[in-house]
Amino acid sequence: MARRYKSRVFRRIFHIKIRAVGHSEASQQAGTAVDQTGRSFHDTRTEPRMFKSGRFVADALGDLRDSQVQPNGVDLTLGALYEQVEPGRIERGDKTVGERQEVEPDDGVYHLDRGGYIVEYADRVVIPDGHIGFLLPRSSLLRNSCMLDTAVWDAGYEGRGEGLLEVHHPIELEQGARIAQLVLADAAHEGTYEGSYQGENL
Numbered sequence: 001m002a003r004r005y006k007s008r009v010f011r012r013i014f015h016i017k018i019r020a021v022g023h024s025e026a027s028q029q030a031g032t033a034v035d036q037t038g039r040s041f042h043d044t045r046t047e048p049r050m051f052k053s054g055r056f057v058a059d060a061l062g063d064l065r066d067s068q069v070q071p072n073g074v075d076l077t078l079g080a081l082y083e084q085v086e087p088g089r090i091e092r093g094d095k096t097v098g099e100r101q102e103v104e105p106d107d108g109v110y111h112l113d114r115g116g117y118i119v120e121y122a123d124r125v126v127i128p129d130g131h132i133g134f135l136l137p138r139s140s141l142l143r144n145s146c147m148l149d150t151a152v153w154d155a156g157y158e159g160r161g162e163g164l165l166e167v168h169h170p171i172e173l174e175q176g177a178r179i180a181q182l183v184l185a186d187a188a189h190e191g192t193y194e195g196s197y198q199g200e201n202l
């Protein structure tokens, strides 16, 4: 019993020391840091991870509101909405995006009936070399019977991207509202994005 108490006290003292070291010591080698006694220890704050922190993603994108920065990614916001009015075409070697009409918000708020809408995000996205981006819908959309369909964000892409908003129950969305979360993962790749959507909506 006394031994268990002692080891608990030791752990507490040791933990306080580790916290006091801070990030400057941790910069020696990612994933390790040195405590005040000179002993190195495993530091989960700087350990290399497959997925990057929200702060890392925010630094890559720049110019975001604080409320957009999440622990594991950053929230993208609603820029504009469109309804497709003409068919598009996807061939083996080419594609055409069908004509669309912009949906006008009412005093900054979209009142949406059931249907499919093309979303343009308000935020400029940059996918840094060595990374891949995944965008996921904000769960509040799902909880309101809506879904955001998204694809892969390639290394080197830069632009204000687009997605498909599925509205299964009427919803009101304010322009600038956070609707999705972008996460970045480390990724090997050959070359960088040079497709037709490079620089879109900038």
Ligand SMILES: O=c1ccn([C@H]2C[C@H](O)[C@@H](COP(=O)(O)OP(=O)(O)OP(=O)(O)O)O2)c(=O)[nH]1
Pocket: 135, 149, 150, 151, 152, 153, 154, 155, 157, 160, 161, 162, 163, 193, 195, 196, 197
């Ligand atoms: O939900 C998404 C996912 C990705 N993108 C951006 C980033 C991505 O790098 C770019 C191109 O996506 P994709 O490679 O899927 O486009 P594509 O249909 O293959 O056309 P292209 O060959 O011109 O790139 O569009 C979006 O705007 N929305």
